[in-house]
Every structure is written in structure tokens, then in C-alpha cells.
Amino acid sequence: MQPQSGIKTWQWVVTVVVIIVLIIIGVWVFGGKSSSTTTETPVAMTDNSNVAGAINRIVMSDQYPGNVVYLNSAQFANPGWVVINADSSGTPGAILGETYFTSGINPGKITLSSPMVDGGTYYAVMYSDNGDKKFDASVDKPLTDSNGNVIMKVFHASASVGNQVKG
Numbered sequence: 001m002q003p004q005s006g007i008k009t010w011q012w013v014v015t016v017v018v019i020i021v022l023i024i025i026g027v028w029v030f031g032g033k034s035s036s037t038t039t040e041t042p043v044a045m046t047d048n049s050n051v052a053g054a055i056n057r058i059v060m061s062d063q064y065p066g067n068v069v070y071l072n073s074a075q076f077a078n079p080g081w082v083v084i085n086a087d088s089s090g091t092p093g094a095i096l097g098e099t100y101f102t103s104g105i106n107p108g109k110i111t112l113s114s115p116m117v118d119g120g121t122y123y124a125v126m127y128s129d130n131g132d133k134k135f136d137a138s139v140d141k142p143l144t145d146s147n148g149n150v151i152m153k154v155f156h157a158s159a160s161v162g163n164q165v166k167g
Contacts, residue, residue, distance in 0.1 A: 056143050058082060058124050058153040065157040067115040069097070069124065075105045080143065081127040081135050084110050092123040092152065098135045116157035125152040 059072040074082050079102050085092035097112040116122055126143040127135070142150040 062156045062161045065118045067112045069110045071108045074101045076103050083125045085123040087121040118159045120157045
């Protein structure tokens with residue numbers, strides 16, 4: 001019989017499993033978004049025209065300048081629209097783009113007719129749909145919370161969104 005030398009098979013298996021676990025932990029810990037540069041403040045408000053307890057909200061961060069807005073999620077009690085508005089002296093102004101969402105929780109993106117500029121302030125406003133799945137600001141009205149406030153998320157365009165200082 002020849003004496004065995006080196007690492008046994010079970011030691012290789014344990015080593016590979018440990019490496020895989022460490023990689024998964026590393027991706028989970030270091031692969032997420034930086035909490036210091038994003039503003040993921042969910043706006044959770046109930047629309048007073050829907051069934052009691054139904055939630056309408058937008059969850060999103062500040063955006064890179066450009067012609068696309070990304071939503072982490074848009075939650076609708078009933079199908080509706082998220083409309084992106086430019087700033088007009090601290091209130092929603094010109095409509096830059098809109099996207100239709102079904103009821104429930106939906107991630108999404110909205111393509112704009114003109115790009116966001118670095119340093120600009122913008123508004124993501126939730127609107128109802130009158131059932132035709134075509135946005136018309138004169139017919140489809142902004143959703144409001146139980147206090148009568150329009151459900152919206154204010155966000156900014158910044159070229160430094162997501163940059164992390166490493167040292």
C-alpha cells in the first residue's frame with residue numbers, strides 16, 4: 001500500500017464551499033447601492049378615491065442626467081401613470097414623459113421627450129387612468145393621499161449619482 005500525501009478530497013470540497021460562501025457574502029455586502037449617495041425615500045400614501053387600505057407609492061433615487069428615468073418601483077392600487085415633470089419655481093411644470101403601469105408593484109423606466117440636465121430638479125407624479133390607457137392630463141388626474149396632497153417624488157439629476165469615495 002502506498003501512503004497518501006497532499007490534500008484529501010473532502011478538504012478540497014470544504015475549501016471550495018468556503019470560497020463560494022465568501023464570494024456570495026462579498027457580493028451581498030459590497031455589491032449594493034451606496035446609501036450615502038442615493039435618496040431612496042419611499043413615498044407611501046393612500047389614494048382616497050380607491051379601496052380603503054390600497055397603497056399608491058413611488059420608490060426611486062436621484063438620476064443620472066439623460067433622457068431615461070428609472071423607478072425602483074411604482075405601486076398602484078389601480079392601473080395608472082407615472083408622469084415626469086420639469087421644475088417650475090418649486091412645483092411640477094412641463095411634462096417630459098409618462099409611462100402606464102398596471103395595478104400592483106412595478107419596476108419601470110420612463111423615456112423623456114427632452115433630457116434631464118445635471119443639477120436639475122424633477123418630479124415623478126402618480127396619475128389615475130380613465131380606462132383608455134392613453135395619457136391625457138386634462139382627463140387623467142393626479143392621485144392624492146388621504147390629506148389631499150398629490151402623490152409625487154421629487155428627485156434631482158446629478159452626474160455624481162452612485163459615485164463612491166474609496167480610500
